Amino acid sequence: MTIEVNNLHFSYGKLKALDGVNINLNQGSIGLLGPNGAGKSTLIRILLGFLQVEKGEGKVLGYDIRTQQSDIRRFVGYMPEDDCFIPGMDAVCFTSYFGELSGMPHEEAMKRAHEVLFYVGLEESRYRQIETYSRGMKQRLKIAQAIVHDPKLILFDEPTSGLDPRGRREMLELIMDISSKKNIQVLISSHILPDIENTCSYVVILNKGKLVAQGDIKELKQIKYSLYEVKIKGESRNFLRSLRERQCKVEKTEDGLLKIYMPPGHNPQDIFMIAANEKIQIRHFLKSQTPLEDIFARAVGVD
Amino acid sequence: MTIRERGYAHWDGELEESKFSWWPIATYGVKLTFKKKFFKSFFFFTFIPALAYLGGIYVSERLEDFHFMIEESAPFIQVNPAYFKSYFTNDFLLFIIVMIIIFAGAGLISDDIKYNALQLYFSRPLKKKDYFIGKASVIFFFMALITLIPGLIFLLTKIIFSGSFKFVLSYPWLPFSTLGYSLILIVFFSFYSLSISSLSKNRRYVAVMIFGIYFFSDIFFQIFYGIFKNQYFSLLSIKANLKQIGAFIFGQKLPYSIPWFYSFLFIIAFCTFGGLVLKRRVKGVVIVK
Numbered sequence: 001m002t003i004e005v006n007n008l009h010f011s012y013g014k015l016k017a018l019d020g021v022n023i024n025l026n027q028g029s030i031g032l033l034g035p036n037g038a039g040k041s042t043l044i045r046i047l048l049g050f051l052q053v054e055k056g057e058g059k060v061l062g063y064d065i066r067t068q069q070s071d072i073r074r075f076v077g078y079m080p081e082d083d084c085f086i087p088g089m090d091a092v093c094f095t096s097y098f099g100e101l102s103g104m105p106h107e108e109a110m111k112r113a114h115e116v117l118f119y120v121g122l123e124e125s126r127y128r129q130i131e132t133y134s135r136g137m138k139q140r141l142k143i144a145q146a147i148v149h150d151p152k153l154i155l156f157d158e159p160t161s162g163l164d165p166r167g168r169r170e171m172l173e174l175i176m177d178i179s180s181k182k183n184i185q186v187l188i189s190s191h192i193l194p195d196i197e198n199t200c201s202y203v204v205i206l207n208k209g210k211l212v213a214q215g216d217i218k219e220l221k222q223i224k225y226s227l228y229e230v231k232i233k234g235e236s237r238n239f240l241r242s243l244r245e246r247q248c249k250v251e252k253t254e255d256g257l258l259k260i261y262m263p264p265g266h267n268p269q270d271i272f273m274i275a276a277n278e279k280i281q282i283r284h285f286l287k288s289q290t291p292l293e294d295i296f297a298r299a300v301g302v303d
Numbered sequence: 304m305t306i307r308e309r310g311y312a313h314w315d316g317e318l319e320e321s322k323f324s325w326w327p328i329a330t331y332g333v334k335l336t337f338k339k340k341f342f343k344s345f346f347f348f349t350f351i352p353a354l355a356y357l358g359g360i361y362v363s364e365r366l367e368d369f370h371f372m373i374e375e376s377a378p379f380i381q382v383n384p385a386y387f388k389s390y391f392t393n394d395f396l397l398f399i400i401v402m403i404i405i406f407a408g409a410g411l412i413s414d415d416i417k418y419n420a421l422q423l424y425f426s427r428p429l430k431k432k433d434y435f436i437g438k439a440s441v442i443f444f445f446m447a448l449i450t451l452i453p454g455l456i457f458l459l460t461k462i463i464f465s466g467s468f469k470f471v472l473s474y475p476w477l478p479f480s481t482l483g484y485s486l487i488l489i490v491f492f493s494f495y496s497l498s499i500s501s502l503s504k505n506r507r508y509v510a511v512m513i514f515g516i517y518f519f520s521d522i523f524f525q526i527f528y529g530i531f532k533n534q535y536f537s538l539l540s541i542k543a544n545l546k547q548i549g550a551f552i553f554g555q556k557l558p559y560s561i562p563w564f565y566s567f568l569f570i571i572a573f574c575t576f577g578g579l580v581l582k583r584r585v586k587g588v589v590i591v592k
Contacts, residue, residue: 050422050425070320074320074427075318076426078423080423083419084419084420084423086418087410087418089331089335098423102428103318103320104318105319108314108316115311115312145423147311
């Protein structure tokens with residue numbers, strides 16, 4: 001197991017951030033999904049040893065998260081969400097500096113810094129002061145410092161946060177390349193579903209500090225349930241009440257779209273029948289095209 | 304060229320577990336300080352007191368060459384423990400030390416907090432202790448160059464110019480006093496600058512605090528002493544406490560008529576408080592409850 005945690009508990013004062021989380025993760029790219037405040041960053045910080053667990057145990061790459069934090073950090077790369085840099089340094093110095101801090105000899109760290117800066121696409125600006133970098137360049141630099149010591153596992157915390165569409169696409173390409181072709185396992189924490197869906201083969205979903213789902217994305221997609229997007233004309237109150245009486249969960253979006261979650265065993269024709277009974281016109285009917293969104297919504301609850 | 308077309312090769316070396324994992328922090332810290340605006344010019348200026356005192360040692364050994372400058376039989380320059388004490392506790396040197404720690408120490412931790420670098424440090428196999436030692440080593444480097452190193456050079460110069468070990472044999476404890484007092488200054492100013500640096504994200508505020516606390520503590524002492532005529536108020540002043548300890552270590556008359564160890568306790572208390580501040584302020588993660 002690359003990451004293995006059992007019955008993990010952690011609180012910030014009275015606020016329970018992790019409540020009995022059990023995770024067993026093997027090779028591959030893993031997505032850590034959850035809404036804000038779900039406990040994703042707390043879990044990453046515990047895996048790195050920034051925070052001490054209150055209860056429970058765990059191992060990362062076979063090292064105990066409570067007693068062998070130094071070993072974990074030696075073989076794990078971490079890309080934090082925030083902009084992180086050291087003023088006055090250029091990218092080469094910055095990257096080799098963190099290579100040395102990981103235990104690389106100075107010359108090797110310097111050589112390796114050039115290599116990884118080429119790899120992440122910062123070769124032409126590697127001697128520029130980091131303060132002058134754009135957001136996208138800083139993100140790439142954070143990846144460079146995370147891979148400079150050739151880790152076995154990389155933890156990405158919201159890697160596409162604040163990037164424009166092109167920057168986001170390139171960042172995801174880079175992560176996919178690292179995870180699929182370089183034999184480095186990655187754990188990506190994100191609340192952006194398509195990012196996880198495009199880059200990961202396995203997903204762990206947290207909500208309010210609890211593990212609500214985990215598994216292979218392909219297998220999770222096989223779960224029988226349905227999400228329909230519906231637009232109606234007419235008085236919706238009775239229509240919604242009738243749907244809820246049939247155990248459907250309904251969410252209304254800002255632009256008047258209804259998202260109807262149908263439990264297994266129900267027929268979508270029921271929606272039309274209810275509409276006909278309640279004298280409602282259905283102007284738009286679409287089965288959701290984003291299956292992970294369904295899984296996520298079902299796991300964390302639509303309310 | 305897209306990213307995927309570029310190669311990535313695994314590193315075939317082995318990551319070493321070092322007892323000196325703070326070393327890169329120290330070396331890069333010193334390099335970054337030299338990159339600061341005006342620092343290089345200021346740095347040469349810091350050697351002025353040492354050069355003046357070194358000149359004094361040369362003159363004291365070559366008095367016959369300088370007879371034209373002095374009154375007959377008047378004691379001109381006597382190199383003795385008082386001379387060393389005078390170098391280490393003079394106002395100008397202490398001022399230069401404060402300026403050095405403003406240049407080298409103000410941003411040491413505050414910049415890491417401001418630019419979120421702490422989480423990068425602590426995602427490495429680095430303990431808090433290593434981080435602090437690395438940062439304090441930057442202060443050590445610059446302060447040793449104007450305290451410990453000149454002190455040892457003074458001793459060596461005196462031996463070379465006098466052509467004998469008579470001076471060292473007369474004051475065998477002087478090398479230890481030089482070493483001891485230099486270390487007290489370095490340790491105190493390391494805690495002083497690092498703890499203040501950890502209090503703010505703004506390096507300029509830190510610089511103002513480093514300067515302000517040092518000088519206002521002395522001003523408060525002067526005001527209270529002026530009103531109450533009680534020398535115990537010297538304990539309020541960083542400068543007065545350091546001078547008191549310096550006088551004791553170099554075996555000279557104490558400048559204030561209070562026991563020397565009160566000042567020593569003040570310095571220890573200050574360092575302990577600084578250590579607690581550092582421990583509280585420097586964390587791998589900022590927890591928002």
